[in-house]
Amino acid sequence: MAGKAQPASPIGADAVSALLSVTGLSVRFRMRQGRHIHAVTEVSFDLAAGECLALVGESGCGKSVLAAALLGLLPGNAQVRGAALLPQGPDLLSADETTMAKAVRGRQVGLVPQSPAAHLTPVRTVRAQLEETVRELTGVRRAEARTAALEAAERAAFPADHLDRHPHQLSGGLAQRAATALALVGDAPLLIADEPTTGLDRDLVEHTVDELRRHAEDGRGLLMITHDLAAAERIADRVAVMYAGRVVEIASAADFFGPPGPRHPYARGLLNALPEREFTPIPGNPPELGALPDGCAFAPRCTRVAKACRTDTPALVEGTACHFPLERTAPAGAGAGATAGMTGPRVGGGGPR
Numbered sequence: 001m002a003g004k005a006q007p008a009s010p011i012g013a014d015a016v017s018a019l020l021s022v023t024g025l026s027v028r029f030r031m032r033q034g035r036h037i038h039a040v041t042e043v044s045f046d047l048a049a050g051e052c053l054a055l056v057g058e059s060g061c062g063k064s065v066l067a068a069a070l071l072g073l074l075p076g077n078a079q080v081r082g083a084a085l086l087p088q089g090p091d092l093l094s095a096d097e098t099t100m101a102k103a104v105r106g107r108q109v110g111l112v113p114q115s116p117a118a119h120l121t122p123v124r125t126v127r128a129q130l131e132e133t134v135r136e137l138t139g140v141r142r143a144e145a146r147t148a149a150l151e152a153a154e155r156a157a158f159p160a161d162h163l164d165r166h167p168h169q170l171s172g173g174l175a176q177r178a179a180t181a182l183a184l185v186g187d188a189p190l191l192i193a194d195e196p197t198t199g200l201d202r203d204l205v206e207h208t209v210d211e212l213r214r215h216a217e218d219g220r221g222l223l224m225i226t227h228d229l230a231a232a233e234r235i236a237d238r239v240a241v242m243y244a245g246r247v248v249e250i251a252s253a254a255d256f257f258g259p260p261g262p263r264h265p266y267a268r269g270l271l272n273a274l275p276e277r278e279f280t281p282i283p284g285n286p287p288e289l290g291a292l293p294d295g296c297a298f299a300p301r302c303t304r305v306a307k308a309c310r311t312d313t314p315a316l317v318e319g320t321a322c323h324f325p326l327e328r329t330a331p332a333g334a335g336a337g338a339t340a341g342m343t344g345p346r347v348g349g350g351g352p353r
């Protein structure tokens with residue numbers, strides 16, 4: 001799409017213009033009988049000013065937990081490690097709740113939540129919630145708040161004649177748009193949108209992602225969590241793929257969606273599952289996050305699995321966490337179809353079998 005910011009490097013954003021810098025983020029939940037659920041493991045990425053990073057992956061892979069960690073919204077049984085830094089402001093992972101509530105949420109980091117119904121106040125109309133949020137965040141007077149609320153509703157395609165309704169009087173799609181409007185009013189430098197297009201028709205999906213994209217321009221940043229690879233393709237500068245709590249691939253959108261294509265077999269599989277591609281789902285299911293296998297968590301589903309994959313967890317190297325990453329697909333004209341060639345193993349102990 002025209003006007004996309006070009007990140008300085010396909011792997012990490014330029015350190016100078018980094019808006020958000022996440023290092024070694026891990027979240028585990030303490031469960032009964034000493035069990036742990038490893039929802040997010042050793043995730044690192046940067047987000048540049050003006051950039052949109054799409055975070056994709058199957059249900060339960062840790063996307064929303066990652067978002068909740070960045071907003072200080074994890075429940076009491078969560079244990080968090082790592083750092084998440086904005087240019088100004090505290091480490092999002094270690095700031096206390098007062099700081100997060102007063103200085104960070106809404107002001108520094110906005111959220112379009114995954115379950116808008118749960119985040120809207122049930123006893124107040126959408127208009128009242130929008131106006132109150134504008135006044136709280138900006139301190140403007142009532143009349144200005146009224147105008148700002150109307151503008152935010154319009155940007156999120158929330159119909160003006162529904163502003164005086166209460167959340168329970170809204171369809172899922174309208175609640176989604178109300179939540180998006182609420183997230184936009186604060187003009188936070190970083191916006192995290194967790195499945196912002198759930199329940200929307202294709203037209204509205206496009207409207208919403210374009211509006212979110214607009215929010216990311218002018219030096220703000222957008223982390224968009226989505227199942228919808230078509231929405232990601234429309235909006236993202238870079239794509240990060242999560243599997244079983246880890247980022248297994250991070251690539252520029254141009255590389256990910258066009259040739260050369262993703263190099264991690266899981267990321268390639270997600271893309272090939274699209275109806276407009278091969279329309280073949282990846283067989284099998286993701287592992288239980290409370291009982292992760294040794295080595296690569298994708299190994300049990302991977303056609304390229306070798307011995308090393310069952311014992312050693314691959315590190316993210318050049319944007320791919322795989323011992324036997326796929327070759328980049330040849331550009332159009334230089335041989336058709338996805339090549340499944342391979343590079344040499346990154347660990348000792350033989351090649352794929």
Ligand SMILES: Nc1ncnc2c1ncn2[C@@H]1O[C@H](COP(=O)(O)OP(=O)(O)OP(=O)(O)O)[C@@H](O)[C@H]1O
Pocket residue numbers: 029037039057058059060061062063064065066075077114289
């Ligand atoms: N409070 C909690 N206690 C224990 N486990 C939790 C808690 N919250 C989330 N989990 C687990 O963490 C894992 C990651 O969940 P998460 O909601 O981040 O997935 P997701 O990638 O956002 O999935 P979806 O696409 O379905 O929204 C899941 O296995 C989930 O069951």
Ligand code: NI
Pocket residue numbers: 063064065114194
């Ligand atoms: Ni989620």
